[in-house]
Amino acid sequence: xxxxxxxxxVILRHAVAEAGGQVFENLGDGLCAVFVxxxxxxxxxQAGQAALQTGDFVAIGQMRVRMxxxxxxxxxxxxxxxxxxxxxxxxxxxxxHGGQILFSAAAGEQAGLNLLKSTLRDLGLxxxxxxxxxxxxFQLLAPGLSAxxxxxxxxxxxxxxxxxxxxxxxxxxxxxxxxxxxxxQNRLVTLMGSGGLGKTQLxxxxxxxxxxxxxxxxxxxxxxxxxxxxxxxxxxxxxxTYLQYQRxxxxxxxxxxLIEGAAALADAILTTCPHVMIVA
Numbered sequence: 704x705x706x707x708x709x710x711x712x713v714i715l716r717h718a719v720a721e722a723g724g725q726v727f728e729n730l731g732d733g734l735c736a737v738f739v740x741x742x743x744x745x746x747x748x749q750a751g752q753a754a755l756q757t758g759d760f761v762a763i764g765q766m767r768v769r770m771x772x773x774x775x776x777x778x779x780x781x782x783x784x785x786x787x788x789x790x791x792x793x794x795x796x797x798x799x800h801g802g803q804i805l806f807s808a809a810a811g812e813q814a815g816l817n818l819l820k821s822t823l824r825d826l827g828l829x830x831x832x833x834x835x836x837x838x839x840x841f842q843l844l845a846p847g848l849s850a851x852x853x854x855x856x857x858x859x860x861x862x863x864x865x866x867x868x869x870x871x872x873x874x875x876x877x878x879x880x881x882x883x884x885x886x887x888q889n890r891l892v893t894l895m896g897s898g899g900l901g902k903t904q905l906x907x908x909x910x911x912x913x914x915x916x917x918x919x920x921x922x923x924x925x926x927x928x929x930x931x932x933x934x935x936x937x938x939x940x941x942x943x944t945y946l947q948y949q950r951x952x953x954x955x956x957x958x959x960x961l962i963e964g965a966a967a968l969a970d971a972i973l974t975t976c977p978h979v980m981i982v983a
Contacts, residue, residue, distance in 0.1 A: 707763040708732065714758060715768075718751035727783055733768070737777075737784060741813040744772045745843070748804050749821065753847045756802065767801025772810045772843075787873060791838075794831040797912075798840065798855040804848070805855070808839040821845035829857040872901075872908045882909050886952075890973055890980045893958075903956040906982045910952050943975045950978040958983050 712734065719726055719736045722743045728735040738744040748770045760766040773795060775788030791807065799805050806814070811823050823841040830837045840857075844850055886892050886909070894902045946953075953972070958965040969981050 704763055707760050707766060710758060710760065711755065711766055711768070714754045715751045718747045718754060721750065722747035735784075741772065741774050741810050744774075744810070745814055745821075748772055749843065749845050749848070752802070752804055753845075756848070769796055769799035769801055770804040771796040771799055771806070772804070773807040774810045774813050790872075790876075791831075795838075795840070798829065798831060798857045800852045800855075802849045803852050804843040804845075806841040806843060808841070811839075811841045824850075826855055829855060831857055872904055875901075875905055875908070878905060879909055879912070882906075883913075886913075886980065886982065891969060891983070892981070893983045903954075906954050906956070909982065910954055913952065939971070943971060946972060946976040946979050949976070951980075953979055953981045955981060955983040 712729070715734050715736075716726055719734070719738075722738060724736045724738040724743060724747050726734050726736045736744075736747065738747065752768065752770060755766050755768055758766065771792050773788055773792040775786070775791065777784040777786040777788045795805055795807055805826075806823055814823070822844045824844050826840040826842055828837045829840050831840075840855055842852070882892070882894075882905070894906060896902055955965055955969065965983065969983065972979050972981060
């Protein structure tokens with residue numbers, strides 16, 4: 704695999720350089736690159752994907768790489784880039800399949816007539832792993848590249864019920880990373896802070912980012928705690944029996960309004976449902 708990844712990096716760095724782009728981050732199993740315009744990014748993606756599909760990776764089998772192209776105003780700082788476009792393309796890439804090149808609507812519009820004998824297939828409107836408004840997603844079709852893939856992996860294709868949010872989560876990259884480390888080691892994580900800080904939206908984004916790790920996903924507000932406090936024991940047993948066979952992340956919001964009910968619910972789930980984790 705080490706030799707395969709070295710070959711992968713050589714191919715993609717060459718494709719980026721030939722298109723006049725610059726690699727600004729190595730993710731270990733992938734690269735992030737910036738270009739002067741969308742047509743240049745398109746040339747790099749198309750050339751890199753074609754070279755990877757015909758490259759010699761016999762020792763590890765075929766090297767199938769996910770690619771995505773987006774355009775937007777980002778902040779350049781310390782040889783790196785920051786801002787909402789980075790978050791958007793990360794979510795677009797998460798919907799991708801190996802060998803596929805996805806375009807955002809903004810990138811597709813700027814590509815215009817510079818598609819190099821290629822076309823963009825409209826994959827429709829999708830809720831990416833950003834909980835604000837759905838976005839149009841396009842796939843690049845070009846000679847020599849695979850064209851048929853499963854449905855893109857978005858919130859629409861995974862079992863879940865996180866509500867759509869009126870705005871995107873801006874920033875909070877460090878907080879999301881820290882929370883990700885905590886939930887990897889604990890089945891119950893509680894986030895505390897003053898009202899209006901964005902605790903619920905932060906946890907909803909965390910859940911959306913990790914949908915692929917759970918067969919199911921769910922969210923509830925204080926009505927769940929109130930219902931638990933007042934439901935007959937028979938109904939409580941039915942809830943636990945159902946959850947006992949689920950592998951999911953349960954997000955409990957607004958727990959401060961009914962602390963005892965939420966605590967009792969969390970305690971019962973943790974002791975009887977081994978594959979359920981709770982963020983509150």
